[in-house]
Amino acid sequence: DGGITQSPKYLFRKEGQNVTLSCEQNLNHDAMYWYRQDPGQGLRLIYYSQIVNDFQKGDIAEGYSVSREKKESFPLTVTSAQKNPTAFYLCASSIEGTGGISYEQYFGPGTRLTVT
Amino acid sequence: GENVEQHPSTLSVQEGDSAVIKCTYSDSASNYFPWYKQELGKGPQLIIDIRSNVGEKKDQRIAVTLNKTAKHFSLHITETQPEDSAVYFCAARSSNTGKLIFGQGTTLQVKP
Numbered sequence: 001d002g003g004i005t006q007s008p009k010y011l012f013r014k015e016g017q018n019v020t021l022s023c024e025q026n027l028n029h030d031a032m033y034w035y036r037q038d039p040g041q042g043l044r045l046i047y048y049s050q051i052v053n054d055f056q057k058g059d060i061a062e063g064y065s066v067s068r069e070k071k072e073s074f075p076l077t078v079t080s081a082q083k084n085p086t087a088f089y090l091c092a093s094s095i096e097g098t099g100g101i102s103y104e105q106y107f108g109p110g111t112r113l114t115v116t
Numbered sequence: 117g118e119n120v121e122q123h124p125s126t127l128s129v130q131e132g133d134s135a136v137i138k139c140t141y142s143d144s145a146s147n148y149f150p151w152y153k154q155e156l157g158k159g160p161q162l163i164i165d166i167r168s169n170v171g172e173k174k175d176q177r178i179a180v181t182l183n184k185t186a187k188h189f190s191l192h193i194t195e196t197q198p199e200d201s202a203v204y205f206c207a208a209r210s211s212n213t214g215k216l217i218f219g220q221g222t223t224l225q226v227k228p
């Protein structure tokens with residue numbers, strides 16, 4: 001059963017703690033993305049990676065970090081420097097990031113992070 | 117900067133009626149326009165998309181139209197059903213970066 005998995009579905013943390021969100025895909029996609037979604041708003045890009053061992057900042061990268069050591073995994077760390085970390089975090093993947101003929105992005109089920 | 121404007125923000129229709137959601141984009145070189153449906157607490161699901169070399173695309177009750185000159189594209193849902201109730205997002209692919217730029221979303225309510 002192919003797809004994108006994110007875990008956990010709900011995550012609670014105390015202010016000042018770093019937290020890592022998991023994203024795994026078995027679609028053999030090259031590109032992976034992290035988005036943040038706040039209530040009543042669209043999706044904003046945090047980081048993206050077009051190939052293993054490479055990633056770029058999106059529009060709201062401050063306070064976040066990522067790694068891409070394996071093709072199927074793209075974990076996101078929300079650091080204590082992120083001023084408003086409470087949000088719904090979505091991971092996505094696509095066959096090719098740029099320059100390809102397939103642009104479709106597919107999303108995981110999301111992780112809802114609450115920081116108090 | 118590049119942006120996508122989506123209207124309306126909320127839309128309520130009776131079951132069986134049609135629903136239309138419109139988006140306007142700023143990057144005239146954008147070449148790919150997907151639509152996503154997001155149910156409460158879930159990730160967005162790609163429902164239909166269109167490329168810049170096509171004016172219209174249909175998939176059963178769903179269609180998307182693209183007007184490159186006016187830089188806008190629309191989602192049309194016919195014979196709406198209660199299960200169509202969700203938040204719908206449009207997006208445009210940036211020609212510079214390849215990233216998707218998303219609209220703010222439309223909450224569609226289909227009343228039985």
